[in-house]
Amino acid sequence: MISKFIRLLAAGLAVAASTATATAAPQNALQVHRFPEAFRYTHHNDDYTVRVRTPGGVWQDLYEYNVKVDLDKPVKDASMVYFNFDGAVEVAVQKNNGAFSQVAVRPTARGIKPVVKGGVAYFTLNRAENLSVEFDGDRHHNLHLFTHAIRKDMPRPAEGATGMSTGKGETPDFTQPVVYFAPGLHDGEFKLRSNTTVYIDGAAVLKRPLIIDGVENVKVYSDGLFMGASQLQIRNSRNVLIDGPIFVNQPEGTMRCITSQDLEERSIRTIGGGQWSDGLGHFACERVKISDSFIRTSDDCITLYNHRWDIWGNTRDISVRDTTLWADVAHAVMIGIHGNTPTPAHPEAEVLERIRFSNIDILEHDEDDPEYEGAIGIMAGDDNLVRDVTFEDIRVERIEEGKLFNLHIAYTPKYNTSPGRGIENITLRNISYSGLGSPSASVIYGHDASRKVRNIVIDNVTVGGRKLTGPEANLLDIGPHVEGVQFK
DSSP: OHHHHHHHHHHHHHHHHHHHHHHSOOOOEEEOOOOOGGGTTTSBOTTEEEEEESTTSOOEEOOOEEEEEOOSSSOEEEEEEEEEEESOEEEEEEEOSSOOSOEEEESGGGOOOOEEETTEEEEEESSOOEEEEEETTOSSSOEEEEEEOOOTTOOOOOTTOOSOOSSBOOOOOTTSSEEEEOSEEEOSOEEOOSSEEEEEOTTEEESSOEEEESOEEEEEEEOSEEESOOOEEEESOEEEEEESOEEESOSSOSEEEESOEEEEEESOEEEEOSTTOOSEEEESOEEEEEESOEEEESSOSEEEEOOBTTBOOOEEEEEEEEEEEEESSBOSEEESSOOOOOOSSSOOOOEEEEEEEEEEEEEEEEOSOGGGOOSEEEEEBTTOEEEEEEEEEEEEEEEEEEOSEEEEEOOOTTTOSSBOSEEEEEEEEEEEEEEEEEEOOEEEEOSBTTBOEEEEEEEEEEETTEEOOSOBTTTEEEOSSEEEEEEO
């Protein structure tokens, strides 16, 4: 009994010590992930040489992945590196092809100012960040730098594993409650069961998506890559966490979530330059939390829709925060264009409600079709009612072609079988757009006397430093069938 008590006391002291340590500043530590040897020449981009170290430590070289961006022809080749760290790290970026006069790290709001010495840009990170490093304003051949805190619970590779596999990684056992993707390349069908925790090593590369269909209580912790994989699907599932994966060169969207509830999408990093390369797509989902992500796509970055194809249902209780969005083509945010026009088989019109976007950086928006333009878009179609939506603390850096926001009742034969029912109770608060690029005026308009836009609050919204105080040429057009627009 005495020895059991001592063990319990020791365990309690260990927990207390762990709790106390957690409140202290983290020690500097760096974790660099090896790449599959098969990728050495096939997936590398030599535009940059990137090194990283703990302050004053030994520099470690990173593998610079080639990633495709911007579907507007021709598709461009950019670069991506990733690593994990705690505390602080120093980063060195050398541009290998041609001289440069300036270098910027975006989002600009992060306040990171590189110092250039001997043709190399140096900067320090004091917390995990997802960034774009751009030389002379080149956003199409830039360096994406993705980082994450070191995971203490990530399993270690099997004894003898080097992370330099030339072939297929060991196939995980999907019948077990814990699934581990070890270093190396992985191909096959990755269908998950309920009550499963998945770990993806930082040196693991998956060539196919996870399948999360009709399950519950699934957690995915990833330090690794999805390379050229089809979109990860979550369908008819509940209580699902996706934390940390990096998606590059996918042929279509990154993730599609369908009729699922209680989802958390955390630290998703994606670069999509393929056709219909949406980022995080949601159809009739409820209670979704998205945070700490970096979404660069050649279609909409984050979408919230209802009915489409064989999907029916409502969208409710969505939060997106602390995230960077970059739409090379289309919108950073698109809400409401797809829904259910009532029929005898499906008589219920649908609702999208209780939605909040907060602390968001939008680096780019480019849309060629004036009707669909809008870095922030609510376009209610197919008898959808969109209500109780807040956009707050949002910084928009550049609009190549498009609008800051677009709130209207949509009815286009290409996508809709009826106009939306309405848009109401929308707040735009503390939104700043630099004015860079070639924007056109933001718009608000309804469809007819029974399908209106109502109760819009525009609170401290600025364009190039000018605050919106009412309709104004080249800044804001308010069309017909709009009621209750307030400016603060």
